[in-house]
Amino acid sequence: MADKKRAVFKRVPCDICGKDDFERLGRPKISMKFLPVLNLKEVFIVRCKHCGFYYTQPMPFWSPEDIQNIYNSDYFPEMSEWWKRFKTKVNPQRRLDVVEQCVPFKISGFLEVGCGLGYGLEEAMRRGWDVYGQDISSFFAAEVKEKLGVDAFPGQLEEANYPERFFDVVYVDSVLEHVPQPMKMLKEIRRILNPEGVAYITVTNEDALINRFRSFVFKSLLRKRSPILSPFSYPFHLIGFTEATFRKACEIMGFEVKRLVICAGANEWRKYGIKEVGISRIPNIVYYPIYALGERMGEGIAIEAVVSPNLNQPASGKP
Ligand SMILES: [Zn+2]
Structure with a gap:
């Protein structure tokens, strides 16, 4: 019975092309609030060498109980x-x-x-x-x-x-x-x-300019984390x-x-007359121009x- 309450972690092939040939990019950021409630195993974010699909390896298949824990009343953050x-x-x-x-x-x-x-x-x-x-x-x-x-x-x-x-x-x-x-x-x-x-x-x-920028920064700092499958950190986003x-x-x-x-991105938001978009938090001072530039570049x-x-x-x- 205990099994039904726990996620099953399986090595999976690429869901798109079916090949089992990937490169590891790094670990995802973990939402710490889930550590006590989910049996989170260590996973990597990988990229299929054949088609470029991003996915989590091993892949968690959440139990019905996990799902109710992950997607509940605090799932949607307070929005401005x-x-x-x-x-x-x-x-x-x-x-x-x-x-x-x-x-x-x-x-x-x-x-x-x-x-x-x-x-x-x-x-x-x-x-x-x-x-x-x-x-x-x-x-x-x-x-x-x-x-x-x-x-x-x-x-x-x-x-x-x-x-x-x-x-x-x-x-x-x-x-x-x-x-x-x-x-x-x-x-x-x-x-x-x-x-x-x-x-x-x-x-x-996942090929957004902001992800490419953050991948570069993380690599330069020798961090083992990958920005792919963000901003919704593990356990939310499982593929990209x-x-x-x-x-x-x-x-x-x-x-x-x-x-x-x-x-x-910023340009799109402005187009809809949203003037309040802006640099309200420190990370945005760096990220906002990159979002805007990425959007202009089609990324x-x-x-x-x-x-x-x-x-x-x-x-x-x-x-
Ligand atoms: Zn593939």
Whole structure:
């Protein structure tokens, strides 16, 4: 019985190309508050030598009890006013506007995968869509049900057993990075998505200028830590994409990338009239200009993509 309460750590091949050939980059930063509650084993961040996918090795597969400990009421940190507005209003509005431009019919079924507190759901409800949520955390699923009255499935996406081709839009905001096997999740999204519909997916861009800068600094200081899979430190982010690996994953899972932007940074925030962004904390004095420069160079910290089922190619799961 004890096993069911503990994470299982397994050596895994690359989830995208299936090869088991990687280089170790260093250790992740650990959220110290989890040390007493999780049986955290030592892990490395590695990079697949064949396709460049970043992942944790060995990979933790959290127990149901761990998951409820990791994703609970303190998961979302206290947000400043401008950041809150950006995360909860500006981003969902902007993204669902794009979705409406990409879907040539009246949208009905909308699913937010890993819905958390349901920012995407709220915006979709405002547009009169028929909304569903899913979250691995029963805490978040219950919150969304209580606050928004939305049917949110508590558990893995595959366990929800949504009917095939059921949703016109699937919204996946910063979720794939938390999943040990993102390809399985992409495959399920492909199955439940209307062939004429779209998925809006956002992931962290691990090739961001800020990561390259911090990798250089850490190496120069002979630190054993890697900045990859940050800023959400272990145990949250378990895998990491670049534009190339994200496109590869989509191709293998039978998706066509209709639109992809690399964004997130000071310029983007300003564009939305957020004047409060700034140098309020010491690390930002160094990082803020690098975020801004990275964004200008097309090396910002986020990848946002609209993908649709490629009708000529089934989700093969094979590279
Ligand atoms: Zn690979």
